[in-house]
Amino acid sequence: MSSERITKKLTFKTFRFNAETDFLPYFKTYEMEVGKDELVLDILNRIKWEFDGSFSYRRSCRHGICGSCSIKVNGKPVLSCKQNVWELVDIFKTDTLLLEPQSKKRVVKDMIIDKKDFWSKHEKLKPYLVAEIDEHPKEEIKVSPHEAEQLLEADYCIQCGNCYYACPVVDVNEEYFGPAQFAKAYRFNADVRDNAKRERLEKVREMGPGVWDCVKCFECAEACPKDVDPIGKITKLHNQIFEEGLAQDNVATRHAVGFKHSIVKHGLLDEGELVRYSEGNLGVLKHMPEAIAMYKKGKIVMPWNMPKSEKLDEIKTLVKSSSKVKF
């Protein structure tokens, strides 16, 4: 077998900025031969060791568990120590890769960002077990395998921030908790030993910071290097809000419930009625300019023309027999 090492000549366009001394960020490019087994972390190390000792980035375990070395490459959030470089060449069909910090507006130096908001938002959701602990227990607290499975691997989160800095809502709404934080809230809410479920739900149900502001883009699920599936946990929190009877009567909850009302009546969703039901008779008025524009273009179906699914009786039967949640 030939032992010749196959390499690719790649260019790394690298974000550089020192918040203490630089007025503006800039990019430096480094060229190197990269082997098939090299990881993004190897490249960060080589930039520092072979080109410029002042280049800064976070790293620690090198085993995908400490969560410190995350950056973005061509916009893709990566945990540097897990991401193969040739795979990125394959995805982006290019020999030039752009290395950037997770969030440019939070940069301290080069790849290092200030994660202050990431941590403080975690803190608000009590990311720990809240329980009365007997200091001298006679026996251990038992958690069955089935109960442990209900965490749905939310405890795999290494807090690398990939999902948080990929979330478009975090980017435009500063008070929004964020996907990692919701996944953590779920992790403890799903723990049978925990007593703070309702307290957390009262925070995550708030409009603005809470789960209702999620745009359901699945960026978080895609970005996670541990397959935690934060949006799956966000859905679970939505479910818990209803199950625990903590759903407030607001535009978001009515929007979710409104689908059921429409389906039982028409099979299909009555779009106009959903907006009216969600917003209320007064709130719906703010949609008038759009409604008029749509009406002029034949985009509004009048209530008396609302299409219905065929075999609507089946749908009614199923809604009646299969509904599990009340509002």
Added chain:
Amino acid sequence: MAELKYALYTGCTARESTPELLMSTLAVAKKLGIELVLLDEASCCGASHLQDFDDFLSLVLNARNICYAEKQGLNMVTICNTCQLNTVMTKERLDSDEDLKSQINEKLAEVGLEYKGTSSVRHFLYAIIDDYGLDKLAEKVEKPLDDFNIAAFYGCHNIRPSHLHRKHNSVEMDVGEGGGEEAFSKEPLMSKFNGSENPYNPSSLDKIIEALKGKSVDYESKNKCCGFHADLQAPHTAHKLTGTALLDAMDNDADMMVTPCPLCHLNMDVKQSAVAKEMGRDIKLPVLHLPQLIGLALGIDPKELGIQHNVTEPEFV
């Protein structure tokens, strides 16, 4: 080539606020000789919101929709990204969990139905690419789009989460261990992602634009979110996301935008004046549904494609 025939799950939007999507889909299918059987029995998919309220009910309803494709022995195609995602999420959960499947089938039995898992579920876009073929599509072009810069807007629910879409939306090329050791030892690199969409660098729409002889615009927002699902609860967030994508396309010289998702279309096309206020800049960019764009290139009468229903008028038509 075998006759192409699918069960079409239209979703609600194509029957209400975007009639042009259904019109253009049917017109394009007719022109290409693809037979579409409308699933008129189908209900709403829940659009991810019913799922927030009552997950079990949404599984039952989505499984019922698939049953009607199965009953006819047809594979299902969708024309809405969100219908696509909610339907395959249901399919994936039922196909991988016998226990859940029997719970759902117990309910479906009340109306004489059974979910078997025999029909595939794909967005029509991928049926055109994989089953019909881009080369054949290119041959059918009567009015090449070569004067136009076209910005492809993919829509989240056709590209993320990628593990689901790689499995259901695309014909995956067998590369052994899938880009493992073997793939990396070959030069040129054997792609792990050939034949399927990568959410960080999607290409299907761009390939269609090229087949229609248009010029696809390279811009950052092509795989980003339009914010539709928070339109009512968080209008400022939604407007900012919609506006960022529209302005990004405009700043990169797009003459128009095209999307395979009617929900993206509602935000991008209908909300331009509200979004412009939020962004503090004028916004005017015609937005076409994918079948409208294909239809124009195939020489179909714009009226048949429902162009008259688009709010931001495509003056070039």
